[in-house]
Amino acid sequence: MDVTRMTTDVEILPIGGYNEFGRNMTAVRYGNEAVIFDMGINLDRILIHEDAVFESLAPDTLWDMGAIPDDRVMADFDAEVKAIVLGHGHLDHVGAVRKLARKYDCPVIGTPFTIKLIEHMRDDNRGGENEIPNRLVSMNSGSQRDLSGDLTLEFVHMTHSIVQTTLPVLHTPRGAICYALDFKMDNFPVIGSPPDYDRLREIGMEGVLALITESTNAHEETKTPSETIARDLLKDHLLGLENERAGLLVTTFSSHTQRIKSIIEFAEELDREVCLMGRSLSKYTKVAEEVGLLKIPDYVSTYGYGREINRKLKEIMEEGKENYLCCVTGHQGEQYALLTRMARDETPYKIEADDQVIFSARTIPNPNNEAQRYTLEEKLRMKGARIIKGAHVSGHAAREDHRELLGMLEPEHIFPAHGDIEHQSSMAELAEFHGWDIGETCHILRNGQPKKL
Ligand SMILES: [Zn+2]
Structure with missing residues (x-):
């Protein structure tokens, strides 16, 4: 145990998706408790249509390949993991659940569509080395769930290129931690409703300690089309x-x-x-x-x-x-x-x-x-x-979508994720333009290097 650790410390641990696109995974610690956001695979490293190969490889081989998040760093984190939270169902956010989730004695929580995908994954892997023994918990956007005496999880409805995407918010006594991976501001979605802007503004007023956000298209000077x-x-x-x-x-x-x-x-x-x-x-x-x-x-x-x-x-x-x-x-x-x-x-x-x-x-x-x-x-x-x-639009926030989210949440600290350093830098530059200080309140992290707040 780290002797300098305070019971009110908040620490962000980037596990995957900070040096690359894919294998997204971030842990957030408050005191001696932690929550994990996402467990994805790196699509570039796995030809996902050759699922059989992925299924039979052990985690150490997949770590060496850079195909799944290297969560061995969680050992140093020394915290009790209360939940694995999935924001949406893309494989670069959920594909490694069958490789890693069983290491944590906690539920996997997502919206009904995401959890249904994980149920299928669990049923396909019953009894094998990719077993998913965790309890699968379905939670709708617009609702909250207590994870412990100090931690409450809330899902805020968000839009992206897969249905029932949510923006998970971890409420801690130090303020909210918002996890915006992935999102875009779609005001005219074909299924479902636009993002819950009212709730995002309210959370912003209540106080956001940190925003962990995707940075895929942060360099694009536009708003991602609906x-x-x-x-x-x-x-x-x-x-x-x-x-x-x-x-x-x-x-x-x-x-x-x-x-x-x-x-x-x-x-x-x-x-x-x-x-x-x-x-x-x-x-x-x-x-x-x-x-x-x-x-x-x-x-x-x-x-x-x-x-x-x-x-x-x-x-x-x-x-x-x-x-x-x-x-x-x-x-x-x-x-x-x-x-x-x-x-x-x-x-x-x-x-x-x-x-x-x-x-x-x-x-x-x-x-x-x-x-x-x-x-x-x-x-x-x-x-x-x-x-x-050409009949396609992106699912990822561009610069103007990011500006809107920053304006609504006004986080104390920003952590650009989901991309290599070039994309993280674009997000950091936007944050700097709006008054955040790179290195002080906007942090570019590398996989495995935590930041204490
Ligand atoms: Zn996605």
């Missing part, structure tokens, strides 16, 4: 082009339920049957339906596994692909994803001249993705397909 803009672009691409006799393939992020809702609705106007195809697409869509966030109409079916997908694709070719819209996995050109396999002629679906392939996703900028996407697009072009890109 999901409604992506919906309008999709509408224009789907309803505004001549496609009556064409095959229609759309690919997007499997976890992006809002986007999938828009695709389903425009397909109805086109009078096409919708097939949601691919394992992850099928999984996330089912979870959204289970928690009542997405209603799957009669003209929509999901196909998760190879054999059922192939059977349906054969039927589509026989009945005429102009009657269908296939929403498929593979927007990054992933080697084993459905769109890539279709382009390689490994399925019964034949992509022909004038078929349309709509990419409702950006290429995640790393050389591996860019190379895979290039290969996929070239294969599609060689078949004469029309490639339509």
Whole structure:
């Protein structure tokens, strides 16, 4: 035990996501108690479609790979962990729960959609080395829960590119600690309501000791567009082009339920049957339906596994692909994803001249993705397909979203996270512009290096 430790100390321990994008994890200690926010994987280090490999690797190997947060630093923290709190369901925030959560004798808490994803993860890993024995606790945004005599957790509704994102707030006797990873200020979301600005302002008035915030797009001098803009672009691409006799393939992020809702609705106007195809697409869509966030109409079916997908694709070719819209996995050109396999002629679906392939996703900028996407697009072009890109908006706060949040919360201390030092610096620069002092009240931390407040 650190003899200089005070019972009212607050300490922020960055565990993952401060030197890189991905494997997000931060611990916050008050006195001898702590709360962990997120347990993500580093998507760049794991080809997530090769889940089987990830599943079988032990934590030490994954630490060496930089694929999961190196939580061995928690040993020095010497605090009783009261909860693992998940702000939203993206894999770079929850993917390591099956590798690390069992080390902590505490519940995992998230919104119903996020917890439902973890329940599926738990059911897939029962009895194995990735068992999740922790109690899974579902908590709605707008509610609070006491974690101990001193610590209360509150969820404030927030928006992002996955449904039921929340901004967790840890209330301590020293003030609130707000964890804004990830978010954007979407005033016109396609599912759910805009962020709870009133509550954020109130929390700001009550006193915020620290804001831990993402910094992914802090350098972008704009406000991140609403999901409604992506919906309008999709509408224009789907309803505004001549496609009556064409095959229609759309690919997007499997976890992006809002986007999938828009695709389903425009397909109805086109009078096409919708097939949601691919394992992850099928999984996330089912979870959204289970928690009542997405209603799957009669003209929509999901196909998760190879054999059922192939059977349906054969039927589509026989009945005429102009009657269908296939929403498929593979927007990054992933080697084993459905769109890539279709382009390689490994399925019964034949992509022909004038078929349309709509990419409702950006290429995640790393050389591996860019190379895979290039290969996929070239294969599609060689078949004469029309490639339509750009129906996408980011899920991450840009400079103006950050300015708004800073204005509402007015935190004493700011900790930029979710990115490398270049992105953290952009956030720090914005904070400095508004009166925070880098090194005094705005802190750029590295993985494993705690800061006491
Ligand atoms: Zn996210």
